[in-house]
Amino acid sequence: MTELNTAEHMQALGLQAKTASALMAKASAATKNKALRHLAALLRESTDALQLDNAKDLERARAAGLAEPMVDRLKLTPQVLETCAQGCEQLAAMPDVIGEIIGMKQVPSGIRVGQMRVPIGVFGMIFESRPNVTIEAASLSIKSGNACILRGGSEAIESNKALALLVQKALTDSGLPVQAVQLVQTTDRAAVGQLITMPQFVDVVIPRGGKGLIERISAEAKVPVIKHLDGNCHTYVDDPCDIDMAVIVTDNAKTQKYSPCNASESLLVARGVAAEFLPKIGAIYAAKGVEMRCCPKAKAILSQVSKATLKDATEQDWFEEYLAPIISIKVVEGVDEAIAHINHYSSHHTDAILTRDHIHAQRFLREVDSASVMVNTSTRFADGFEYGLGAEIGISTDKFHARGPVGIEGLTSLKYVVLGEGEVRG
Numbered sequence: 001m002t003e004l005n006t007a008e009h010m011q012a013l014g015l016q017a018k019t020a021s022a023l024m025a026k027a028s029a030a031t032k033n034k035a036l037r038h039l040a041a042l043l044r045e046s047t048d049a050l051q052l053d054n055a056k057d058l059e060r061a062r063a064a065g066l067a068e069p070m071v072d073r074l075k076l077t078p079q080v081l082e083t084c085a086q087g088c089e090q091l092a093a094m095p096d097v098i099g100e101i102i103g104m105k106q107v108p109s110g111i112r113v114g115q116m117r118v119p120i121g122v123f124g125m126i127f128e129s130r131p132n133v134t135i136e137a138a139s140l141s142i143k144s145g146n147a148c149i150l151r152g153g154s155e156a157i158e159s160n161k162a163l164a165l166l167v168q169k170a171l172t173d174s175g176l177p178v179q180a181v182q183l184v185q186t187t188d189r190a191a192v193g194q195l196i197t198m199p200q201f202v203d204v205v206i207p208r209g210g211k212g213l214i215e216r217i218s219a220e221a222k223v224p225v226i227k228h229l230d231g232n233c234h235t236y237v238d239d240p241c242d243i244d245m246a247v248i249v250t251d252n253a254k255t256q257k258y259s260p261c262n263a264s265e266s267l268l269v270a271r272g273v274a275a276e277f278l279p280k281i282g283a284i285y286a287a288k289g290v291e292m293r294c295c296p297k298a299k300a301i302l303s304q305v306s307k308a309t310l311k312d313a314t315e316q317d318w319f320e321e322y323l324a325p326i327i328s329i330k331v332v333e334g335v336d337e338a339i340a341h342i343n344h345y346s347s348h349h350t351d352a353i354l355t356r357d358h359i360h361a362q363r364f365l366r367e368v369d370s371a372s373v374m375v376n377t378s379t380r381f382a383d384g385f386e387y388g389l390g391a392e393i394g395i396s397t398d399k400f401h402a403r404g405p406v407g408i409e410g411l412t413s414l415k416y417v418v419l420g421e422g423e424v425r426g
Helices: 003-025 029-045 047-063 068-074 078-093 132-143 154-173 190-195 211-220 243-255 271-287 296-302 315-319 335-345 358-367
Strands: 101-106 112-119 122-127 147-151 181-183 204-208 233-237 264-270 291-294 310-312 326-332 350-354 372-375 394-396 404-406 412-419
Touching: 003 112, 003 122, 003 147, 003 181, 003 190, 029 047, 029 078, 029 132, 029 154, 047 068, 047 078, 047 154, 068 154, 078 132, 101 412, 122 132, 122 190, 132 147, 132 154, 132 181, 147 190, 154 181, 204 211, 204 394, 233 243, 233 335, 243 264, 243 271, 243 350, 264 271, 264 335, 271 296, 271 326, 291 296, 296 310, 296 326, 315 326, 315 335, 326 335, 335 350, 335 358, 350 358, 358 372
Parallel strands: 122 147, 122 204, 147 181, 233 264, 233 350, 264 326, 291 310, 291 326, 350 372
Antiparallel strands: 101 112, 112 412, 394 404
16 A cells, blocks of 8 residues: 555545544444444354464464564464453443533522533554454443544554454444444554544544554654553552561562563662561562662662572663563652652652551652552552453553543543523623
């Protein structure tokens, strides 16, 4: 497809999405839920056929020398497809927030003023690797009454095409516009440039992938972007704290899974508990092969831990998102230094305090400038499903329009509604 043809293709997708969005906005909750349940059934019925299409992507990826962890992300196993189906059913079971009116109050003039939740319109989703994101994005779009244009990675093109056909069949069979969910059919990179520069059709763009992709889209987009560049998450062990609980939580926050953006990458420890706490967590990290990059005080204490891999932390380590069995560790004086350190070095994604001091906990919640701030629990909970959102389309570290895990409400907007009985302004 030439660049001119790509531009025409994207313009056509944009116009079709805009038209479909008006129909989706007025679709009933029952109709949207019917489409979601039908999609779940189609995913289960089509598991064998989807795996044949997926096999083409896997074969091409291995032939191109893609690393095995990346190949693994491409796989549409029966378990992955069942999870997608269950996600659709869970969304169908959730209340419909579209049309909900909140904050209605009467003002002195006699009019009543409130806000109504409405679909955002059309969103563009640009993602890499995982083809299951096609279903996640499509199902959230249907539930929230939006239209969407999806652009997956070239490495998953056959899988994404097959999944998109199922979505469109579910839409058509349920009486919804087939063009409410459209997949960009070309792998031409110019399509991304077009998608993010069509404000006449696209209301918001959501990139989901590596830092390079998100930086490019943030720099070039002419429509709003919901994004997070990286997840440099912190766990701060306060004085006083429950040491045994702190060991369990900091272990989970780092080692439950190394690759997600909500894994803790930096451990801050109050000086008053460092001598007791650090050897305990250090022994666990050492046993699991976690490399510890330490400030001098932390290194001095951790040097007593047998088989610990210790390195001197550099200034860059405090900024780093490792996504690997590596953690930076710093001893701080207390809650003041911990908050200052986090606000300077973190990516404003998710940060946690482990403490027995209620005032310290309240200060941490108020003063740490991050999308999710936690007390006495693992940063690994920063997730739309874990927050009860049903599903998430991504996590935002922006302050507008959505912040934190972005679920159905993040794909909506509020407009003012005013009810009167003939009042006029004096």
